[in-house]
Amino acid sequence: xxxxxxxxxxxxxxxxxxxxxxxxxxxxxxxxxxxxxxxxxxxxxxxxxxxxxxxxxxxxxxxxxxxxxxxxxxxxxxxxxxxxxxxxxxxxxxxxxxxxxxxxxxxxxxxxxxxxxxxxxxxxxxxxxxxxxxxxxxxxxxxxxxxxxxxxxxxxxxxxxxxxxxxxxxxxxxxxxxxxxxxxxxxxxxxxxxxxxxxxxxxxxxxxxxxxxxxxxxxxxxxxxxxxxxxxxxxxxxxxxxxxxxxxxxxxxxxxxxxxxxxxxxxxxxxxxxxxxxxxxxxxxxxxxxxxxxxxxxxxxxxxxxxxxxxxxxxxxxxxxxxxxxxxxxxxxxxxxxxxxxxxxxxxxxxxxxxxxxxxxxxxxxxxxxxxxxxxxxxxxxxxxxxxxxxxxxxxxxxxxxxxxxxxxxxxxxxxxxxxxxxxxxxxxxxxxxxxxxxxxxxxxxxxxxxxxx
Numbered sequence: 001x002x003x004x005x006x007x008x009x010x011x012x013x014x015x016x017x018x019x020x021x022x023x024x025x026x027x028x029x030x031x032x033x034x035x036x037x038x039x040x041x042x043x044x045x046x047x048x049x050x051x052x053x054x055x056x057x058x059x060x061x062x063x064x065x066x067x068x069x070x071x072x073x074x075x076x077x078x079x080x081x082x083x084x085x086x087x088x089x090x091x092x093x094x095x096x097x098x099x100x101x102x103x104x105x106x107x108x109x110x111x112x113x114x115x116x117x118x119x120x121x122x123x124x125x126x127x128x129x130x131x132x133x134x135x136x137x138x139x140x141x142x143x144x145x146x147x148x149x150x151x152x153x154x155x156x157x158x159x160x161x162x163x164x165x166x167x168x169x170x171x172x173x174x175x176x177x178x179x180x181x182x183x184x185x186x187x188x189x190x191x192x193x194x195x196x197x198x199x200x201x202x203x204x205x206x207x208x209x210x211x212x213x214x215x216x217x218x219x220x221x222x223x224x225x226x227x228x229x230x231x232x233x234x235x236x237x238x239x240x241x242x243x244x245x246x247x248x249x250x251x252x253x254x255x256x257x258x259x260x261x262x263x264x265x266x267x268x269x270x271x272x273x274x275x276x277x278x279x280x281x282x283x284x285x286x287x288x289x290x291x292x293x294x295x296x297x298x299x300x301x302x303x304x305x306x307x308x309x310x311x312x313x314x315x316x317x318x319x320x321x322x323x324x325x326x327x328x329x330x331x332x333x334x335x336x337x338x339x340x341x342x343x344x345x346x347x348x349x350x351x352x353x354x355x356x357x358x359x360x361x362x363x364x365x366x367x368x369x370x371x372x373x374x375x376x377x378x379x380x381x382x383x384x385x386x387x388x389x390x391x392x393x394x395x396x397x398x399x400x401x402x403x404x405x406x407x408x409x410x411x412x413x414x415x416x417x418x419x420x421x422x423x424x425x426x427x428x429x430x431x432x433x434x435x436x437x438x439x440x441x442x443x444x445x446x447x448x449x450x451x452x453x454x
Contacts, residue, residue, distance in 0.1 A: 013356055014043060016394070018166070020050055023170060024174065028153055033133060040157065048155060058080075062082060062087065103139055106137075114133045125213065148180075153174065153176040154173075154201065155174065156174065158209065160243055228431055230427075237291045238293070256438055260437055274430060278430065286412055323396075323397070
């Protein structure tokens with residue numbers, strides 16, 4: 001029961017911090033070793049908790065089990081420690097015990113998650129995979145006389161602006177790998193079987209993740225996909241599409257750009273130069289997401305303004321109460337995270353961890369104090385209503401930020417019609433260039449779509 005409650009709690013916490021989506025059906029039934037990329041430290045297991053559809057025991061580096069907040073939660077979730085040379089050089093022998101515990105869990109029909117890169121990082125491409133996941137899977141099947149039915153399921157985790165509250169995240173659940181298919185190779189040469197299976201895990205992860213050579217390539221491909229989508233009418237200029245809807249197109253553009261760089265580097269450089277120029281212009285207009293319309297129709301502008309204003313006014317009373325009520329734990333979490341100065345891939349982990357402590361403590365303290373001052377009924381009302389006004393504040397702030405950006409773009413664009421005309425011409429030229437690049441390349445259709453479950 002405790003494990004179930006903590007799983008639900010941390011899953012809901014990550015769903016509040018991010019706009020989380022899922023592509024695919026989630027974690028398959030039966031014994032399964034979930035293998036995922038690792039871009040966001042301890043947040044990655046939480047996203048899998050929230051989207052997987054079943055309990056998935058996490059593996060984590062051993063020092064985390066001694067952490068006064070994270071440790072008890074990991075133990076309650078059935079977490080298993082991994083001893084790494086850089087952190088626990090004198091305890092590497094303990095990994096044999098972890099291996100056995102993982103295998104026992106799998107033989108009991110459980111699901112276990114592991115990150116074969118062996119580290120969390122913010123690089124635009126995956127690190128080389130270690131063979132631990134493959135060795136565990138093969139040994140579990142071998143000890144079960146190859147009748148366990150164990151599967152390895154790849155999960156790709158992708159984030160937009162991952163350190164920031166209410167940014168987007170998506171988990172892509174790929175087709176499982178059947179471990180028993182490697183029996184002959186394992187019985188012939190166990191080490192070679194582990195290396196082969198590790199290579200297949202990597203290929204499976206490449207199918208569910210975004211991979212780039214550099215961070216600049218990632219930004220350029222993101223902008224190119226937005227230009228294409230709006231110019232082809234698949235999204236409105238100021239529409240903010242879900243990451244799950246963009247991801248298939250982003251992967252297509254990433255493959256096309258990588259191929260272009262390899263086969264025609266001069267053309268890739270020219271295309272990159274034009275996209276950069278476009279990016280500088282839209283940034284000057286205040287665009288963070290989406291694009292700029294070629295023309296603003298007065299009737300649509302008025303309807304948009306009235307609709308958004310009505311929504312803001314309707315939610316405002318609850319939102320302002322929520323902002324004021326939760327200001328203390330919000331600022332404490334933010335201040336402590338800034339003082340700690342974590343690595344880029346650990347910022348969200350610290351914010352979530354501190355928030356899971358600060359927000360409940362504040363709610364208990366505030367409702368208890370009000371109960372003493374104004375009576376138990378009022379205190380219980382505060383305890384129940386705190387979450388509601390908090391959600392209202394989140395919705396209101398998110399919409400207010402969108403409206404503020406749209407207004408900024410609108411007023412700057414109104415002062416620069418020539419700039420809009422220039423952007424319109426650049427968009428047309430870029431889309432024409434994209435189509436020429438994709439022409440004759442099978443499997444690189446930017447309009448391809450996949451089924452999405454959220």
